[in-house]
Structure formats: C-alpha cells, structure tokens
Amino acid sequence: xSVKYSIDKSLVNLFVGQYGDETEAILQGFFxxxxxxxxVNTTKISTEELSKELEKxxxxxxxxxxxxxxxxxxxxxxxxxxxxxxxxxHVQDSASAVCASLVGAKExxxxxxxxxxxxxxxxxxxxxxxxxxxxxxxxLYEHKTELIKxxxxxxxxxxxxxxxxxxxxxxxxxGEFDKVLCDLPCSxxxxxxxxxxxxxxxVAFVDKLPSLQYDLLTTSARYVKKGGLLFYSxxxxxxxxxxxxxxxxxxxxSEFEPFSLETDIVRYKKxxxxxxTLFPHIHNTDGFFISAFKKVR
Numbered sequence: 001x002s003v004k005y006s007i008d009k010s011l012v013n014l015f016v017g018q019y020g021d022e023t024e025a026i027l028q029g030f031f032x033x034x035x036x037x038x039x040v041n042t043t044k045i046s047t048e049e050l051s052k053e054l055e056k057x058x059x060x061x062x063x064x065x066x067x068x069x070x071x072x073x074x075x076x077x078x079x080x081x082x083x084x085x086x087x088x089x090h091v092q093d094s095a096s097a098v099c100a101s102l103v104g105a106k107e108x109x110x111x112x113x114x115x116x117x118x119x120x121x122x123x124x125x126x127x128x129x130x131x132x133x134x135x136x137x138x139x140l141y142e143h144k145t146e147l148i149k150x151x152x153x154x155x156x157x158x159x160x161x162x163x164x165x166x167x168x169x170x171x172x173x174x175g176e177f178d179k180v181l182c183d184l185p186c187s188x189x190x191x192x193x194x195x196x197x198x199x200x201x202x203v204a205f206v207d208k209l210p211s212l213q214y215d216l217l218t219t220s221a222r223y224v225k226k227g228g229l230l231f232y233s234x235x236x237x238x239x240x241x242x243x244x245x246x247x248x249x250x251x252x253x254s255e256f257e258p259f260s261l262e263t264d265i266v267r268y269k270k271x272x273x274x275x276x277t278l279f280p281h282i283h284n285t286d287g288f289f290i291s292a293f294k295k296v297r
Contacts, residue, residue, distance in 0.1 A: 001027060007192060010203035014189075018239050026237065026287070029280030030193035035059075035073035039092040039120065041155050042068055043127050050089065053082045065265050065283050066097035087155040092120035095190075095278045095288035099183070099233050100124035102261050102276070102290060108133040109178040114167040114220045117144035119151045119160075121183060126157040136174065138165040167216050176225035184213045186234035186241050190287020193280070206238055213245050221253060221295075229259055230293040237277070237287040239270070246275065246291045259292040 001016075002009040005027040015023040040047045047068045054060050054072060063069035069092065075081060083089055092100075100121040105111050105128050113122045116137035126135045137148045137160050145162045152160040165171055167182075187206040188195050198205075217232055224230045232249070234241055250256065258274035268277040278288040 005031070006199055008200045008202060011189065011199070011201070014203050014206075014238065018237075025281045026279060027192075029282075030191075030287070033193055033280055033284070033286070035071050036075060036078060036091060037063065037069055037071050037093045037097075038078075038089040039066075039097050039124055040068040040070065040089050041087055041123075041127055043131055044086070044156060045083065045088045050083055057082070063094040063097070063284075065278070065285060066094040067101060069094045069097045071284075085154070090120060090123050090151060090155060092124065093286045093288075095235070095283070095285035096120050097124055098263075098265065098276075098278065098285070099181075099231070099288065099290050101128070102263065102292070103179050103181060103229070103231055105129050105133075105179055110134045110136075110176070112136045112138070112174065112177040112180045112220075112223055114138055114165075114180065114182050114216070115140075115184055116148055116162065117141075119148035119162075121181060122148065122160060122162075123151060123155055123157060125179075125181075126152070126160050127155075129159060131157055131159050133159055135160045136177070137162040138167070140164065140166055168219060170219055170222060174223055177223050177228060178225065179229050179231070180220055180224050181231045181233070182217050182220045183233045184216050185209070186213065186236040187238055189236040189238050190289070191235050194286070206241065210240050210245050213241060214248055217245065217249055218253070221249075221256065221293075224295045226295055226297070228295050230256065230295065231290065232293075233288065233290045235286055235288055237279070237289070242277070242289040242291075243270065243275070250293070253293075255295055255297045256293040257296050259294040261290065261292055
C-alpha cells in the first residue's frame with residue numbers, strides 16, 4: 001500500500017491500525033477526488049442559475065452531501081470562471097461546506113471562527129445568516145486575514161470582521177458568541193491527495209497535535225455563551241486527533257454536553273450523535289471530522 005499510493009509506511013500503518021481492511025479504499029479515495037468544488041453565494045445568485053452558466057464551459061456535478069456546492073471538472077483557472085469576479089461563489093470542499101451548514105447559524109447571531117483562513121466556512125456561515133449579525137473570522141497571521149477580507153469584499157459579505165488573533169491566548173475583548181467554530185491545525189491526514197508534501201512524513205509528526213488541539217479548543221470554549229454551541233473540526237482521519245480530543249474535552253468540561261448533529265449523511269460506525277466523519281470513498285469529499293457541544297451551565 002505504501003508503494004502503490006506513495007505514502008510513508010508509518011502513515012499506512014496508522015490507517016491500518018484504525019480502519020483495517022477499509023484502508024485501501026480510503027487511500028484510493030484520496031486520489032479519486034477530481035476537479036474543484038465551489039460553494040454558491042446564494043445572496044447573489046441561485047445555484048440553478050450559476051450551474052446553468054458554468055455548464056457552458058465545464059462539467060458540473062452537484063454535491064451529494066452539501067447544499068449549494070458544485071463539483072467542476074475541466075474548469076481551468078477558477079479566477080477566469082464566470083461569476084468569480086462578481087462574487088457568485090468561493091472555492092470550498094463539500095466536507096467544509098457540510099461543517100458550515102451544521103453550525104446552523106441564524107440571522108443576527110454572533111459567530112466566531114477562531115482559525116478561519118482561508119475563510120470558506122466563515123463565508124458560508126455569513127451567507128446562511130443573510131449578511132446579518134456578526135461573523136468574526138480570525139487568524140494568527142496578517143496575510144491570512146487579508147485574504148479573508150479580500151474574499152469577503154468580493155462576495156459582498158459585509159457582516160464579516162477579520163483581524164489577527166492568537167487562538168491560544170484568551171482574548172476577553174471578543175465577548176461571547178452564539179456559535180464558535182474551532183477548525184484547528186491538524187495532521188491533514190484527510191487530504192493526502194491534495195497535500196503531497198505530507199505523504200512521506202513519518203507518523204511521529206502527529207504525536208503532539210492532540211494536546212495542541214485540546215488546548216486551543218479549551219481556550220475557544222470560553223467565548224461560548226450559556227446555551228450556545230461549540231464546534232470542533234479537522235481535516236484528518238486520525239482518530240487520536242478526533243474522537244480522543246472530543247472525549248478529553250467532555251470529561252474535563254462539565255459545563256458542556258454533547259450536541260446532536262442532525263443530518264441524513266451516512267455516518268461512520270464509530271460516530272456518535274455529536275460527531276460526523278466524512279470519507280473520500282464514501283462521501284466523495286475530503287476526509288473530515290466534525291463534532292459539537294452545547295454550553296449548558
């Protein structure tokens with residue numbers, strides 16, 4: 001498998017240890033993903049109208065798991081496509097779009113995306129709020145927040161605020177939010193087809209990540225108001241960065257309880273009511289993990 005899929009043997013062993021006989025289907029799925037996924041900006045154009053225009057120049061396939069997401073094949077440069085300069089869409093994988101939709105943001109709410117760059121989830125949430133309320137799309141580096149600002153301007157999303165913020169350091173000036181999303185730094189073991197630079201890394205590079213993820217999630221939890229929701233997501237299929245972090249957080253934070261993710265999407269056998277794992281070979285998406293918590297006290 002290591003030779004066939006050009007992936008370090010230690011990473012293959014990690015997948016075999018967690019997924020057994022399903023490992024090859026997962027690895028195969030990483031490289032079967034083709035084309036580019038876009039999320040339609042429904043504040044400016046309908047999915048049907050944009051799809052009709054794009055079908056004139058490329059193959060357009062609607063996502064089978066995410067609303068208003070289109071998979072384009074043979075499209076060429078995204079910036080040259082119909083509707084890009086007008087802000088009719090932004091690039092976003094179906095899995096990321098599913099995550100944004102499960103947030104369930106409503107008009108006039110306050111939403112915080114603690115590690116937002118390049119901004120796809122914040123853009124989708126801002127659209128679902130119909131450009132109302134406040135969307136804080138923060139990141140550690142200024143060049144990344146500039147990307148978010150430029151994207152929001154192109155999309156015509158005036159409710160997005162983006163500035164530099166260190167997610168590891170409490171910032172009481174931010175206040176409390178109805179919904180907080182922690183899409184945190186991870187090993188990227190759900191997007192190996194898109195990340196050739198990590199395919200030959202030794203598995204040891206993931207060892208310190210769960211501790212970092214837990215610490216960032218704990219810091220971010222302070223921004224959730226009572227009755228509000230906290231979301232944790234990664235683009236990895238490493239269970240130690242996913243289920244283990246969720247379990248540790250819940251065991252150490254009695255003020256939060258699991259929050260059920262209502263969805264018709266087929267769930268992985270190890271998923272609970274408050275988790276959803278997406279796979280390339282099953283859902284035709286990046287490998288992705290989503291979980292949710294409600295602050296009850």
